[in-house]
Amino acid sequence: MATRTEEDFTEATRWRRRPRPTFAWLAQVVSGVLLLVLLTVHMVAQHFVVEGGLRTYADVVAWIRNPVVFAVEALLLVCVTWHGIAGVHAILLDLGLRGRAERIVARVLLDLAVATILYGLWLLYMLAFRG
């Protein structure tokens, strides 16, 4: 048992000893917990709360026009993008990415995250106000 605890705990927390570990770890935990809530709301609301689920174009546009739904979806977009991109970054660090290459990849990932969030917000806006 002792061996297993050590193995599991070591593996699970190894990336906390990376550069700037505390922020990366905390951000991943906080966004992860938020995602548990937001994704549950996202899926349960769209598939169970809406009678028959969101299916037609009209259903989706009417749903997104609700300000609460719009806000929840926007927050979900930010959290899921951050969590996903930070996860990919952690895996790349694990692959041994270091130094200049790591800084370039981190910059590309950050730009990708910003672009993803901006595109998602634009999509939400277009559907809610122009759909």
Next chain:
Amino acid sequence: MMRAGRRRGDRRRLGPRWLDPHGRHLGTWAFVANRLTGLGLVVYLYLHLVILSTLLRGPEAWDGLVELFRRPVFLAFDVLLVAGLAFHGFNGLRVALVGSGLLVDRHKALLVAAGVLVGLVTLVAAVRIVG
């Protein structure tokens, strides 16, 4: 408890240590599965955004796509998606707890609980989606 996770010389190995199957325990497999499901979910996030972009092309394009996605192969994919989300979510919560020093001695029980919850959520989703 916090013995160094990376043994001396590990960096020279081919590929990341978390993908090395030698001498692994259950918790480590969960750690590997968490990363693999995470990568799958990032791919799905972008697939989801691409699919949702069809909404910009109006009701006909969207409603046609929804018809396509009601085919059994896509419904099976939906069940797989829920299973991946549930595993990543519940196991991620376990990793967050253990990594924060909470319930470290109960990590195996937490893994079993996560497994049971994943099974339940997947079963409910399968019944709702396919049924």
